[in-house]
Amino acid sequence: DAIAPGAPAVWGEIRDNVLVDTEFGDKAKTDRAFAEAAHVVKAKFNIVRVTGVPMELRSCLADFDAATGKFTLYAGSGGAVRQKIELIGVLGLAPDQLRILSYDVGGNFGTRNRPYVEFGLVLWAARRLKRPVKYTATRSEAFLSDYQGRDLVTTVELAFDKDARILAMRADNVSNAGARAVSLSPLSKGSGLITGSYAIPAATLRSRAVFTNTMPTNAYRSSGRPEVTFAIERLMDKAADELGIDRVRLRRKNLVKPKAMPYRNAVGMLYDSGTYEANMDLAMKIADVEGFKQRKREAKKRGKLLGLGLSNYVESSIGSPKERTEITVKPNGVVDVVIGTQPSGQGHETSFAQVVADLIAVPVQCINIIVGDTDIVSVGGGSHSGRSMRHAATVIAKGVPELIAKGKQITALVLGAPVDKVEFKDGRFSSPTSNRSFDFLELAKEAARVTLPPELKNGLAVAADNEMHDPVFPNGCAVCEIEIDPDTGLPTITRYAAVDDVGRCINPMIVHGQTHGGIAQGVGQAMWEQCYIDPSSGQPLTGSFMDYGMPHAHT
Structure with a gap:
């Protein structure tokens, strides 16, 4: 409605409510392909709005030290350094005037x-009132005013030749x-992956971001x-129906082949690797797709309907490009590792410690991961876009050779x-000139007993920075089986299989937990979750758990 002719303007400066309007791809090549196509399949999808519903409600506590002119803010975040950069810009502060502490999130x-507006407000109020100021949202306030996600309307067309190969x-x-x-990330990240896992020679995309009278959307x-994965996969199913071809066969015919890697898709993204067909085959094997027809017959005898869905996907992982680590091996047997990215429940501190322990050959329990305090952590992009292990492991690995040299x-x-x-x-330092040798922890104790030259005055300590701009493209396939009671409409998910190419797996248990959580969130949005606003009044109708459906764990 916001982009309809004559719609009320949310901001006077933008009369048509469109703040971004851009195009990608080769229009002329795409138009030629559509003109020559034997079949064209088209659909429009509305991917609804949801919200994160974190266990910990939005909260912040600010203090101002009049003697030093320094502010301190305690607040949950995806990255303390990023929040500090944005808040000092809003408040007009010098970097050393604000400390953010963001620990267990x-x-x-x-x-x-x-950052949320309350973060800036409590900082302002703490200075004005000369006392600490705290804000904590209620659950209803969180449902109404936390940053929300998704909310994309997409119209998609596929052109096929007579052999059911996608032309454009x-x-x-x-x-x-x-x-x-607040963020244009959802629009930009999706724009690069509209073609999904498929070899599509030509494509055009128009991407628009629109202001509306709703809460801002964020990643x-x-x-x-x-x-965009939902859109292309649903359209592939629709195409299979219209073309009279098995949907798996249609996908198999059009998937990007491993020998094509690295593969540049039709809107410019360079896929680094992927075995898409193998992923699909493995997912179908785990899901026992061959036995589906028999299970469907058995369900019918019980008066139930049984359905099966399949989806391939390609992800992109990049996020904020800069990361820094500071590694110090201390005489007390502890290795401090300062890192800019930080966990919000994923267990990063465990995985990061494993990487350091492996690279310098010390027990993992000796590693102390330090995050979330901007007086200690000076650089870092935080946790988002699948970047944390990729960036942290890279910058740690980059710093270790210098540590070994010292x-x-x-x-x-x-x-x-x-x-x-x-x-x-x-894992040990030694020389043929002596029968003594040291691991890193023993060497740190020895270093404390001797006088070190100026270039080694800090002992076994290094700092390393890294900047990474090239994305990688994780990928996989999911198969879901669902049973429906036609009398009540009650849906029951009976099987779910997922195959994810995650690269090198540092901690399998944590990776499996991430997979399980991702499945739960996907199921939640598909089945129940929606931030719904009454179109006639603008009244939000999902202000509590009584109205906003969530998946539950039964243990």
């Missing part, structure tokens, strides 16, 4: 990736940004990507040996 999924794609994506622009678990210098000093005669092997 009870849920995020994008909802906490940007057209798409028109309209993203509801809400009453103010929400896999910002923008599930929306270890060799200190070992040489302790043993009175030439540096070029010192080696680090199997």
Whole structure:
């Protein structure tokens, strides 16, 4: 409605409510393909609005020290450094005037990736009132005013040749940004992946972001990507029906092949790797798709309907490009690791510690991961867009060679040996000139007993920075089986199989937990979740758990 001719303007400066209107792809090539197509399949989808519903309600506590002129803010976030950068800009503060502390965060999924207005208000009020000021939302306030997600209207067309191969794609994506622009990530991330897992030679996309009288939308678990995945996969099912071809066969015919990797899709994204058909085959095997017809007959005998859905997907992981780590091996047997990205319940601190322990060969329980305090953590993009392990592991691995080099210098000093005669092997520093050897923890104790030269004055400590702009493209396939009681309409998910190419798995238990959580959130949106607003009055109708349906765990 907001882009209809004559619609009321949310902001006077933008009369048509469209704040972004851009196009991607090769229009001429796409138009030629559609003109030559044997079949064209078209559909319009409305991917509804949802919200993150974190266990921990939005809350913040601010203090102002008049003697030093410094503010302190305690608040949950997806990244303390990012929040600090944005808040000092809003309040006109110097960087050293604001400290943000963001430790245990009870849920995020994008909802906490940007500061809320209350964060700035409690800081302002703390200085004005000369006392600490706290704000905590109620659950109803969170439902009404937490940043929300999804809310995309997309119109998609596929052109096929006579052999059911895709020739081209057209798409028109309209993203509801809400009453103010908090993030355009959902629109931009989805725009690059409209072709999904399929080899589509030509495509055009019009992407628009629109102001409406609703809460702002923000990144929400896999910002923008599930929306476009839903659209292309539903359209593939529709095409299979219209063309009279098995939907798996249609997908198999059009999936990007491994030998095509790296593959640049029709709107410019360069897929680095992927075995899409193998993923689909494995998911169908796990789901026992071959036995579906028999289970469907058995369900029919019980008066039930049984259905099966299948979806391939391609993700993108990139996020904020900069990350930093500071690693210090201390004489007390502790290894401090400062890192800019931080967990919000995913267990990053465990996985990060595993990486460090493996690289420098010390027990994992000795690793102390330090996050969430901007007086200590100076650089970092926080947790979003699947970036944390990729960025953290990379920057840690980048810093370890320098740490080993310093270890060799200190070992040489302790043993009175030439540096070029010192080696680090199997987790120990040694030299053929001595029968003594040290691991990192032992060497830190030795370093504390000797006088180190100026270049080694900080002992076994390094800092490393990394900047990464190239995305990677995780991918997979999901198969869901659902039984419906036609008398009551009650749906019951009876089987769910998922195959995810996650690259190198650092901690399988944590990865499995992420997968289970992702399935639960996807099921939640498909079955129950929706931030619904009465179109006639503008009244939100999902202001509590009585109205907003959520998946539950039964244990």
